[in-house]
Amino acid sequence: MTDDKVDTEKAILNAARQVFVRKGLDGARMQEIADEAGMNKALLHYYFRSKEKLFKMVFREAMSKFFPGMVVILGSSEIPIEKKVEAFIENYIKIIQENPFIPSFIIGELNKNPEQLTEFFVESGIDTSKVAFILKEVIAKELGITIQQARHLVVNIIALCVFPFVGRPLLEKIIFQSNQDEFDQFISERKAVILNLIRTSINRSV
Amino acid sequence: MTDDKVDTEKAILNAARQVFVRKGLDGARMQEIADEAGMNKALLHYYFRSKEKLFKMVFREAMSKFFPGMVVILGSSEIPIEKKVEAFIENYIKIIQENPFIPSFIIGELNKNPEQLTEFFVESGIDTSKVAFILKEVIAKELGITIQQARHLVVNIIALCVFPFVGRPLLEKIIFQSNQDEFDQFISERKAVILNLIRTSINRSV
DNA sequence: CACTAAATTAACCATACGGTTAAAATAATT
DNA sequence: AATTATTTTAACCGTATGGTTAATTTAGTG
Structure with a gap:
């Protein structure tokens, strides 16, 4: 796993945390997360498959x-x-x-x-x-x-x-x-x- | 204002309260509220114009x-x-x-x-x-x-x-x-x- | 450098959603 | 009973959204 890959993944998680925490699962938009992370929306799916899976990661992290x-x-x-x-x-x-x-x-x-x-x-x-x-x-x-x-x-x-x-x-x-x-x-x-x-x-x- | 009108309005508010309280503004669907009230979705707009206006009524009632x-x-x-x-x-x-x-x-x-x-x-x-x-x-x-x-x-x-x-x-x-x-x-x-x-x-x- | 694999993007797709409209059904008024 | 006004519905519309895909760029490897 290259540094880039790690960084991108972290950047997505950071952006996702920001947006999910502020707007909740239902209020959050994948496009907004992508914008917040400064990358293409398709990357979110490339790394985390779906909105629900990405949310789950953020929720898990919060509970931990x-x-x-x-x-x-x-x-x-x-x-x-x-x-x-x-x-x-x-x-x-x-x-x-x-x-x-x-x-x-x-x-x-x-x-x-x-x-x-x-x-x-x-x-x-x-x-x-x-x-x-x-x-x-x-x-x-x-x-x-x-x-x-x-x-x-x-x-x-x-x-x-x-x-x-x-x-x-x-x-x-x-x-x-x-x-x-x-x-x-x-x-x-x-x-x-x-x-x-x-x-x-x-x-x-x- | 006929009794029917009053009843319909109350039925909508009751259904809206149920759905909004359970799912929140973002998670709620106008169709679901209509189903819960047992009527056509267009009626919700006929009586309350928009989702936001209907939500506002429910929120107001809750705060009160x-x-x-x-x-x-x-x-x-x-x-x-x-x-x-x-x-x-x-x-x-x-x-x-x-x-x-x-x-x-x-x-x-x-x-x-x-x-x-x-x-x-x-x-x-x-x-x-x-x-x-x-x-x-x-x-x-x-x-x-x-x-x-x-x-x-x-x-x-x-x-x-x-x-x-x-x-x-x-x-x-x-x-x-x-x-x-x-x-x-x-x-x-x-x-x-x-x-x-x-x-x-x-x-x-x- | 040539070639392969991984990462990134732009364009696209299907669907769900809030909202509208025109017609049908019901109620009110004469 | 005829006419008008109101309430209700089915069908529709434009758009936003989650997700996909095919092409492009970048990184890794011999």
């Missing part, structure tokens, strides 16, 4: 930012559970800040096409039942709470971390009066706020 | 479930702030449970087309600067916290309420192992969990 990595953090055995939760939050926020549009992309596409999720896990060889084990045998057991309480805890954490980015257009407009600087300031404070909230919720059993 | 109603709750002056927050949470969850797919619809469309939001507020005569006033003069002042802390509080509340529905495909698969009953059970417990979490966060100044 969170899976299985984030699950592993909670599963690692040495560290005490409180530290694990903190590491989870810090890592999660870091990933989202580095890829601020990925969460809404993933969530938007999954709401339109939930089967993609199963497909991704199967093809990536990720065993989702491990999460059940972690909820029960790690989080619930080590914190002395029920499985259901552990579920609420995890959902709370994810919600608090992700939502500002997923709901950004709404929040920026109504809470921040379209002031982007104040929104960025808000985001930079976010980690401390969430850690604070979750820490006390753990000390009081969810 | 939350605005300006939810803002008003926080602004009402008689009740003490703690009660206001609780009323906000309870009302919010109620609306979402009655319209479980609306949040992801709104958020998904706004992420692809943020200008729709400004358009909606302008056309609905909703003054978004009222939120700034409420954050500063109601929430921050009555709770004795900064405006920024008030923002975090509001975002926390919305995040905790909305996210389980917006992220449902993900959560149902990984946290609930595709078990819908357990997810529903989880949702029914949600209000108490959120109230609990937010109450203590208020007592400790965000």
Whole structure:
């Protein structure tokens, strides 16, 4: 494989990511991706066969930012559970800040096409039942709470971390009066706020 | 306007809501909406002129479930702030449970087309600067916290309420192992969990 | 350099889609 | 009942879109 081939493939993926993340699978146009990559549309098919296949690559890449990595953090055995939760939050926020549009992309596409999720896990060889084990045998057991309480805890954490980015257009407009600087300031404070909230919720059993 | 005309218009809107909420503006097809409504495609144009206009009606209706109603709750002056927050949470969850797919619809469309939001507020005569006033003069002042802390509080509340529905495909698969009953059970417990979490966060100044 | 293989492009194709139109069916008005 | 206005439909139109193909350019190889 020549460098050119590698470069072209990467250039296509970069352009595809841009367009798919911004417009979604249905709103994206192969021609727009080609334009963004500065090449002929036929090349996209030459390298990736179809729009769906190309999209799948982009979606896969996006999911890989969170899976299985984030699950592993909670599963690692040495560290005490409180530290694990903190590491989870810090890592999660870091990933989202580095890829601020990925969460809404993933969530938007999954709401339109939930089967993609199963497909991704199967093809990536990720065993989702491990999460059940972690909820029960790690989080619930080590914190002395029920499985259901552990579920609420995890959902709370994810919600608090992700939502500002997923709901950004709404929040920026109504809470921040379209002031982007104040929104960025808000985001930079976010980690401390969430850690604070979750820490006390753990000390009081969810 | 005859009853038939009213009925046809409503039938179209119902079908359009179904399809638009499920597939989004880009993924929806006028033919599919016509099929869902059991009528000829030309009728959609006869009543609503274009796909965009029809979509706008559906989007408007969806937004109206939350605005300006939810803002008003926080602004009402008689009740003490703690009660206001609780009323906000309870009302919010109620609306979402009655319209479980609306949040992801709104958020998904706004992420692809943020200008729709400004358009909606302008056309609905909703003054978004009222939120700034409420954050500063109601929430921050009555709770004795900064405006920024008030923002975090509001975002926390919305995040905790909305996210389980917006992220449902993900959560149902990984946290609930595709078990819908357990997810529903989880949702029914949600209000108490959120109230609990937010109450203590208020007592400790965000 | 000649020749082969891979990469890239311009032109094209079939189809799906939003939208229109003219005719048919139904309802309202006299 | 006759006439007019409104609602509904079938057939159609132009175009955008995903995808293909045949030719051209570029890179690799003896």
